[in-house]
Amino acid sequence: MATLKNTKELRRIWKGLYEDNDTWRAHWKECAEYILPRRSAFLTNEQEEIGKGEKKDGKIINTKILRARRVMAAGMLTGMTPPTRPWFRLSLPDTDLIEYQPVKAWLEAVQRAMQTIFQRSNFYAAVHNLYRELGVFGFNAMLIEEDWESVIRCRPTTIGEAYITMDAQYRPVALYRMFWMSVAQLQQEFEDSAFSPQMKAAMVANPLSKYIVHHAIYPREQRNEVTGGPQNFQYASIYYLEKEVAEGDYAILRESGYVSRPFVAPRWDVVGTETYGDCPGIETLADVKQLQKMEADKLMALDKVVNPPMNAPTSMKRTGGNLLPGGVNYIDVQQGQQGFTPTLQIRPDLQAMAFELDRIERRIDEHFFVDLFLAVTREDKNMTATEVTERMAERLQQLGPALERLQNELLDPLIDRTFSIMNNMGLIPPAPPEIQGMDYKVEYISVLAQAQRMSGTAAVEQLVSFVGNLAGAVPDVLDKLDADQAVDEYAEMMGTPTGIVRSDDDVEEIRVAREEMQQQQAQQQQALVAAEGAKTMSETPLNKDSALDAVLGGITGAP
Numbered sequence: 001m002a003t004l005k006n007t008k009e010l011r012r013i014w015k016g017l018y019e020d021n022d023t024w025r026a027h028w029k030e031c032a033e034y035i036l037p038r039r040s041a042f043l044t045n046e047q048e049e050i051g052k053g054e055k056k057d058g059k060i061i062n063t064k065i066l067r068a069r070r071v072m073a074a075g076m077l078t079g080m081t082p083p084t085r086p087w088f089r090l091s092l093p094d095t096d097l098i099e100y101q102p103v104k105a106w107l108e109a110v111q112r113a114m115q116t117i118f119q120r121s122n123f124y125a126a127v128h129n130l131y132r133e134l135g136v137f138g139f140n141a142m143l144i145e146e147d148w149e150s151v152i153r154c155r156p157t158t159i160g161e162a163y164i165t166m167d168a169q170y171r172p173v174a175l176y177r178m179f180w181m182s183v184a185q186l187q188q189e190f191e192d193s194a195f196s197p198q199m200k201a202a203m204v205a206n207p208l209s210k211y212i213v214h215h216a217i218y219p220r221e222q223r224n225e226v227t228g229g230p231q232n233f234q235y236a237s238i239y240y241l242e243k244e245v246a247e248g249d250y251a252i253l254r255e256s257g258y259v260s261r262p263f264v265a266p267r268w269d270v271v272g273t274e275t276y277g278d279c280p281g282i283e284t285l286a287d288v289k290q291l292q293k294m295e296a297d298k299l300m301a302l303d304k305v306v307n308p309p310m311n312a313p314t315s316m317k318r319t320g321g322n323l324l325p326g327g328v329n330y331i332d333v334q335q336g337q338q339g340f341t342p343t344l345q346i347r348p349d350l351q352a353m354a355f356e357l358d359r360i361e362r363r364i365d366e367h368f369f370v371d372l373f374l375a376v377t378r379e380d381k382n383m384t385a386t387e388v389t390e391r392m393a394e395r396l397q398q399l400g401p402a403l404e405r406l407q408n409e410l411l412d413p414l415i416d417r418t419f420s421i422m423n424n425m426g427l428i429p430p431a432p433p434e435i436q437g438m439d440y441k442v443e444y445i446s447v448l449a450q451a452q453r454m455s456g457t458a459a460v461e462q463l464v465s466f467v468g469n470l471a472g473a474v475p476d477v478l479d480k481l482d483a484d485q486a487v488d489e490y491a492e493m494m495g496t497p498t499g500i501v502r503s504d505d506d507v508e509e510i511r512v513a514r515e516e517m518q519q520q521q522a523q524q525q526q527a528l529v530a531a532e533g534a535k536t537m538s539e540t541p542l543n544k545d546s547a548l549d550a551v552l553g554g555i556t557g558a559p
Helices: 007-020 022-034 064-080 101-120 123-137 183-189 197-205 285-306 350-367 370-377 385-424 447-471 475-480 483-494 504-538 547-556
Strands: 088-091 142-147 151-156 162-166 172-182 210-219 235-246 249-258 441-444
Touching: 007 162, 007 172, 007 210, 007 235, 022 123, 022 285, 064 123, 064 285, 064 350, 064 370, 064 385, 064 447, 088 101, 101 123, 101 151, 101 385, 123 142, 123 151, 142 385, 151 385, 172 183, 183 197, 183 210, 285 350, 350 370, 370 385, 385 441, 385 447, 447 475, 447 483
Parallel strands: none
Antiparallel strands: 088 441, 142 151, 162 172, 172 210, 210 235, 235 249
């Protein structure tokens, strides 16, 4: 995609993306109304602004779904990217180089610096917002930009605000978003020269007004690397106003660029070549709507029991009836007529209603993996990855594909982008010569990542136990088991720190040294036994000579 010199083409792309996703927007709109009412924008033809305080939860009576998606978002944060503990480590494809002390020290230093940056920036607050919308809508995007105070600054979006395009490998490659900015924000973000005289006059006349701004981010195909500068970076970045300055012309507020892809756009689940996908929110929408309908019916039934419709004589039409507790109504009742009585008397089966409501609520919890995430975020017990795996193996298998996708579409590009920003700011120490130009790899060690890998440890444990039991009857079977490889595989599944398990070369050196020491000890023992034997023989008398004299005499041939 070449650099776009005017906003007409940008506007055309945005309009195309908006219209092409009408069907997805219909799904998102319903999910917003029933699950996350205050986190959506531009989902209708009206240009809606979020955060204005209007009541938007009118379709929610039973709040079970609100608790379920809150547990899910907190569980994703604690289980995948916990703020209080390391959740990733840097490694290399060459395992031998990892053991080299300068390389090991460099990897650990970069990793610690990156973790500090995540903690000091707004990353964890932003990614929590991302998890919340991801589980409800199946998609969310977040910008990661340079910040000279906190190194990175994350800008989360909300559903309906951003759309993406895909490359030939069906990976997110470009981001187009639309959002509101106040006059003060515009003046702070953009240079004064970006505003036309008419725009400046309007901003002065109404300083509390807000404007819709577009932001287009896409990879450049044509770059002038000799000239350099933001206008020739790998990714283009163009801000422009929604409001037309002239016929078909929209004012460009800023044109710059990024040296690396500045956004992440993870999807929960994708079918085939679709851009957006399924998620717990869309899957459970029918249950959520049924829950709200049944809750409304239950409340209506209770209302009829507590405050039923009444029959009254026509004589009370003018005076009305007193329905207050202890109230008295004086009426004249003729023969064969009834007085002030309920029109109908119902006895709703509240137990059956509660049972059915509970069944629906449990289905909602299952869709949002509430049992799994409560185990991860439990406050009264610090559960290990082993305990999570043992208790939630089935749920982890269902969540596994989503975790894999999030690692590929969220965490990998996040760490790459952060590393790029740190490198541009000179915060990455020089790498050892042995790994110059070598790509690093990332290993995830969060509770959920470890629990997912540990599902394979049971097979290793069962095999080792089986061979150990069998060796009691057939000792030669131990030759079939490569114990060293078993330890390496098990440590990898457990996410054990690399410094704990020795490399094969180190183990070989230890074993060679041990064998040499054992040989030396055996020789010393033999020499000691020989010396003790000689002493004993020398002290054993045989007539006038000792036993040693007799042996020596036999050897030398002396009489």
